Amino acid sequence: MDLYLLSPEISLLATALAVILLDLFVKEKWILGWVSVTGVIVSAIFALSLWGRVETSFGGALAVDQFSIFFSLLFLGIAALILISSTEYSRKFAAFRAEYYALVLLATTGMMLLASTRELISIFVALELTGISLYVLAGFLKDAKSSEAGLKYLLLGAVASAVLLYGMALVYGLTGTTYLDEIAAAISSQGILGSPALLMGIVLLVAGFGFKIAAVPFQMWVPDVYEGAPTPVTAYLSVASKAAGFAVILRIFYEALGPASLDWGMIFAVLAAITMTIGNIVALTQKNIKRMLAYSSIAQAGYIMIGLAAFTAEASSAIMFFLACYALTNLGAFIAIIAISNKINSDEIADYSGMVRRAPLFALALALCLISLTGIPPTAGFMAKIYIFSAGVNADLLWLVIIAVINSVISAYYYLRVVRVMFLGEPLSEERVHASSGLRIALAITCLGVLLLGIYPWILMKYSEIAAITFLP
């Protein structure tokens, strides 16, 4: 048992504890946010030092490979940006700043474990660690909408967990093991079509994880939770929680259920088509920008699921690249929204009218991120879509890619409508919008990332390719 393999998670957990303890002694609470960011950076250094090692520990329950480190670094990057952009927002719950930072760190620990555990019970406990932290974070503002968001997320999340557990229990009952590699061996020896209960177990697993990535028909919690939750938490949910869901789906379905691939590739293809279509069509009529981005995140999950349906090494590399690009883009959009709505106290798209004259930099950044979400060059979103669509075409899923392209055209309408309102509308007041340095730094990082990955995608692509061959050579 090599504890060093667990050092990124342990150091992050230690930071969460340190933040809570420091809260008792420190008068200047702004220090806590920067202590958390430091902890995230330390954890990232540990994770980087593990790059290149392919080892398992805890009797095979913990795997450290390029796949888990890629995702760990992605989660840590997202967490760092969220923590930096929360420094000003957190005055809305000033009494609970330390708890807020600690819960963000604990949720990140859970997600990192999700990407690196390969045993069903550990996966489930890590999922709950992420879930419980996020339920509380969603209800953090304690006003009517935020409480509703927290309660809805908790109830529906509990149902999804129950469904997932049922599926895991069936898989365990028929294979006699909870370790993914042994499940793979059992399935390839006994086949899957002979036992309907095993098939049912896999369907329940898809349903349970479908909730986490917000795929239709398990998406009903998304708009209300995204609207009610504090905006940094919404940003965190929309990128990190989704990426964690995809990480665990990739690991379970590629590693454990790989021998039965033909049976579930089609489920994901159909779910992908429905998910992107419903997400985009409902997004067309939204007037609140957080709700619009909620439906947009559902649609984006649909595009990513093309990669799950394709089931090739290229496709899983495309999924990871897409998740990283989507994380940068969506975080950028949400950080701009945090900055703007901090001042105008509204999330209605109509109130963004003429924003380019009140906050030129934020409006430009938001426009860049929306263009990237649409998938127009030279942005990261364009490269991500090209990559995942070509992976789909190479896997004979041309029909699905055509649906996705039509959907991208539909999505341009509602993304660019916001840009039009900001650039061509009349400003509602002459007051300028200013924001803290934390928000400016975070926004600058995301926008530079979006442009950089749009022009030089291979600086990230070569790592996602290395990470993808963990499962499929």
Next chain:
Amino acid sequence: MGMDIAFWILAVVSVASALAVVLTRDLFRAALFLVLCFFTVAGIYATLSADFLAGAQVLIYVGAIGVFIIFAIMLTRDSRQGSPSGRLRLPALFIGFLFLATMIFALVNTDWNVVAEVPTESTTSAIAHAIFSEDGFVLAFEIAAALMLAAIIGAIVLVRDK
């Protein structure tokens, strides 16, 4: 034979009490039926020779969780009215039965791995070994500790005034 009779009595009572939890309007009675349901599930564990699990079920679910739920109901007003019936009652019923039918079909048509003999030795030390040994579930156990920490912090945040 005796085990079979015990199993069927426990099974029927547990399903009936679970239905009663859902159908009873009075929240307090529903909670009592839930406790009964927990008890019968513990009985089923016992018939399956899972002695430690049966004990844990009684201690944790019947004892701790049952008492907590009843406390929570007694501290809440209007417990007699229960939850109002929603418009989605019929669709929910339909989906529920569809799921039930699919599950029964799947479970009946599957060859389950069955052991020929009933194990007789106590399971407690085997469970301890499975949880705490180096190649067991110690990682899951440690993550569960972090999960408890998150739950406690969350509870404090939600309960305390702003």
